[in-house]
Amino acid sequence: MYFIITKQLTWPTIKKTSILLILGGFQGFLGWYMVKSGLVDRPDVSHYRLAAHLTTAFITFAYTLWVALDLIFPNKKNIDRGFRNTIRIGLIILLIQIIYGAFVAGLDAGFVHNHWPMMSEGKFMHETVLIEKTPLYKNFIEGKSGVQFIHRILAFVVLISVIFIYLKGKMLAISKYQINGLNLLMILVGIQLLLGVLTILLQVPLWLGVSHQIGAFLLLASMTFTLHRFSK
Numbered sequence: 001m002y003f004i005i006t007k008q009l010t011w012p013t014i015k016k017t018s019i020l021l022i023l024g025g026f027q028g029f030l031g032w033y034m035v036k037s038g039l040v041d042r043p044d045v046s047h048y049r050l051a052a053h054l055t056t057a058f059i060t061f062a063y064t065l066w067v068a069l070d071l072i073f074p075n076k077k078n079i080d081r082g083f084r085n086t087i088r089i090g091l092i093i094l095l096i097q098i099i100y101g102a103f104v105a106g107l108d109a110g111f112v113h114n115h116w117p118m119m120s121e122g123k124f125m126h127e128t129v130l131i132e133k134t135p136l137y138k139n140f141i142e143g144k145s146g147v148q149f150i151h152r153i154l155a156f157v158v159l160i161s162v163i164f165i166y167l168k169g170k171m172l173a174i175s176k177y178q179i180n181g182l183n184l185l186m187i188l189v190g191i192q193l194l195l196g197v198l199t200i201l202l203q204v205p206l207w208l209g210v211s212h213q214i215g216a217f218l219l220l221a222s223m224t225f226t227l228h229r230f231s232k
């Protein structure tokens with residue numbers, strides 16, 4: 001309001017910050033909605049609502065960064081639309097992985113199958129992945145083993161998509177910001193995978209769970225930055 005009254009915001013920035021205001025308000029609503037699902041009689045909340053709350057927090061943060069980047073880099077340049085779409089797909093994959101991470105945390109699914117790369121001795125997919133819940137599909141959204149299995153698989157998909165973005169981006173990059181974004185993305189995905197694997201192997205000590213969450217946050221930031229630098 002202060003910046004609007006003192007006429008420091010352009011019309012496009014007012015539009016973007018209004019979206020931020022709505023996102024921030026929605027985040028507050030989701031927090032209340034999540035807490036409503038538990039904490040009264042039992043200290044737990046629905047993993048769906050936890051995932052919704054975590055994901056909107058991440059999206060609100062990413063969009064805030066985007067608005068800031070628009071102000072920091074106001075000049076437009078020619079872009080490769082194909083590559084921009086590639087990064088957008090990478091971002092969607094990353095967001096799905098973040099949702100599944102919240103499912104793992106919300107179901108306490110990090111306390112089962114504490115082996116890696118196998119889920120248990122010699123088994124890439126533990127048998128409980130398919131039989132914990134009925135019908136079958138529920139295993140992959142509500143079963144501890146099933147949800148953990150998807151989070152493990154998606155980690156490889158995220159890694160492959162980041163490697164692809166990195167290699168393609170290196171061929172197209174012309175500015176130091178683009179190169180820095182790509183390097184950061186590649187380093188952070190490596191750290192994030194390592195933190196995830198350690199979280200599983202050491203049975204989710206609090207400090208590792210939190211570090212892994214911060215890792216996801218920084219990875220999303222680096223992908224948002226890279227997308228911005230190859231988009232505008």
Ligand code: HEM
Nearest residue numbers: 097098101102104105110155158196197199200209213216
């Ligand atoms: C790019 C890769 C990954 C991303 C972006 C990612 C992201 C996330 C996120 C956002 C959470 C939720 C944190 C929370 O709400 O507390 C989470 C939880 C978790 N992730 Fe990942 N993850 C990745 C890879 C992995 C890998 C490779 C493993 C292990 C094989 C793993 C194991 C876990 C576990 C055990 C939790 C639950 C932690 C808890 O209960 O607090 N993650 N992940």
